[in-house]
Amino acid sequence: MAGWSRRDGGMGVGNSDRQMAASLGFIASAALGGRTASMSSESADEMKRSIMSSDCNKASGRSFMEFLDRITEESNKEEKLGPLHDAAGKGKMDTCQHLVENLGFDVNIPANDGSGKTPLACSVSCGQVIAVRYLLHKGADLNKQDVTGFAPLHYAAKRGYDGIARLLLSRGANVDVNSSEGTPLHVAAAHGKFGVMQILLEHHAHPDRVSPDHCTPLAEVLCAANEKVNESGCLKCMNLLVKAGADLNSTDPDTPLVIATSKGLTGCVDYLLEVGADANVRSKDGGRRPIEIAAKSGRRGLVESLLPFTSPIRTVSDWSVEGIIAYARSRPTEDKGQESDEDSNIQQNLRDESAVREDAGASRACTKDKLSDEDRKAQLKLHGGKAVSRMDYTGASKFYTEAIMLDPADATLYSNRSFCHLKIGEKKDALVDANACISLRPEWPKGYYRKGAAHMSLKEYKEARDAFMDGLKLDPSNLDIQNAYWEADEAMIKKHSAGQSIWPFA
Incomplete structure (x- = not known):
């Protein structure tokens, strides 16, 4: 003691x-x-x-x-899912055997929480290969889907468990089983899991299936670039899909070249052009070619790459890099109705999953002559999301401020503006907005995450840790908040060891 x-x-x-x-x-x-x-x-x-x-x-x-x-x-978890699910997920083989062989538990019993998840799905998602083999030996249905349509193979794809994916396929798993997020190939692509993608394609997964979100696997991996996988990893995954015969010009949700250009993925654009992607297919929203999208966003390098592959546009008098950029910048924003929101609409269709741009992708752009306050707010969110994607945090902050003036009760706007304040060094303003977000939506973990981040920037580590703890109480499985909590905790310890008494146990 x-x-x-x-x-x-x-x-x-x-x-x-x-x-x-x-x-x-x-x-x-x-x-x-x-x-x-x-x-x-x-x-x-x-x-x-x-x-x-x-x-x-x-x-x-x-x-x-x-x-x-x-x-x-x-x-x-045990209470929510059930004892066999719990044992399978933790690899407790003695317990699994006792429940199945002595107590007669059904190996396909659905979880108690209404998710429809099976013990096999639990063991797969937790990487418990021995439990997976045991449950399969006992007759577990390897194609049984939960309420989201996920089968065990989806979970292996999402987690990147190559060996388990291969095992399931060797036992007869349906390689193209569909779910709310598409096939296992869609899921693996959306998380940049190269190894699983390779295995799925070896087992003849369809490279061009369209998911319920209107994405092909090639579009999914491009959407994941710089979010869940770096561009180098994205290129490796793209190469797999192209070799498997993926359609380079599929327009679900837009062509791969439009997506890559919109996200500024220079390496991906160069690769797509090299393997034969058509640079003249227009985007769905706004009807622009990739070179126009690149020029409008000021990406000169992409314009240079796309120029030799793009047919001249009749209305561009100077068909050169400088001429195209000048044309794109001078083009009236009202042309073709909704073109002013071109980049934002593309980002919406791509289901961009970054924290601040997520809400922007949920809104639709409207023509200027028919804007209600709600429509105007939605459009400002879109502009804010686009500014964040270009790392123009000052501009994004202004858009969110305008939106807040239209709807001061929207917690998401304060969360997004707090993020922008933090990026441009306005630490106290970031904290004010985080507190406003929490006040409006106290049950939302994101507000506490923003508050903790603001306190961290102010070197107020105890307050940061407390904020992250409040967020974890609402969402215990959130890895970002967990990591932030321990980062704040470590910072407290270092500050304390430097002679400042802040440890609450002292």
Whole structure:
């Protein structure tokens, strides 16, 4: 018990400390004894409060709080999914065998939470290959889909589990089973999982299937570029699809060349041109060719790449790099109705998943002569998202400010503007907007993430950690917030070790 001491510096142990030590000793012994301790959220919260108010060693306190979070999450998952799902997901083979062989559990039993997820899907999504083999041996349906249409193969594709994907396919998994996010190939492409994509294509996955979101696998991997996979990884995945016969000029949701140009992916544009993509196919929204999109956004390098492959445009008198850029910039924004929102609409169709641009993609552009306040707000969101995509955070902030004037109760606008403030160094303004976001939408984890980020930039690490903790209470599985929490925690420790007493246990 040397890690526990009284606040007055004495050598004794207070009653509350003894109670805490006993409680923590119980859960520690449960873990060491080979079983998972079960604890309700209420009990865990009470124990956390006890830890925070105690004199425990800071490292021990962190470890115990992390352990409490883990066992609480595990208990909640077990309650939501079911005991066989829990055992399969954790690779507890003795428990799996007991439940199936002694208690007669159905290996295809759906989860208790209404998701329709099977024990096999749980074992696949957690990478528990021994459990996967056992459940297949016991007759698990490897093509059974949950309420989103995901089969076990989708989960292997999403996580990038090459070996499990190969195992499922060898046992007869449907390579093109469809879901709300498309086939396993769509899912693997959307997450840049090269190895799984290769395996799926070896098993004759269709390279041009269109998902419910109107995307081909080639479009999916381009949408994921610089979000879930770097451009180099994107190129590798594209090469796989092209070799498998993917249509280079499919317009679902736009041609690959339009998508790559809109996202400024120079390497991808060069590759597509090299393998024969048509540079003259226009975008769906606005009807512009890739070279016009590149010129409008000021991407000179892309204009230079596209120029030799593009047929001259009749209305461009100077068919040169400079002439095309000048033409694109001088072109009236009202031409062809909705062309002023060309880039934003393309980003909308691509389902851009970045934090700030996500909401922009949910809105539709409207012609200027028919704008209501709601339509105007939606258009400002689109412009804000486009500005963020160009890293013009000052411009984006102005668009979000205008939108807030139209609708001061939209929490997303404050969240997005907080992000922009942070990017341009306006730290206190970022915090103000984060607090406004939380006030308007207290159940949304993103607001607490923004608040924590603002506090981190202000070097207010305890406040940042508290904000991230509040976000985790709402969304315990959010990896971004988890990582941010521990980053703030580490910063607190470093600041404390430098001589500033901020540790709450001290």
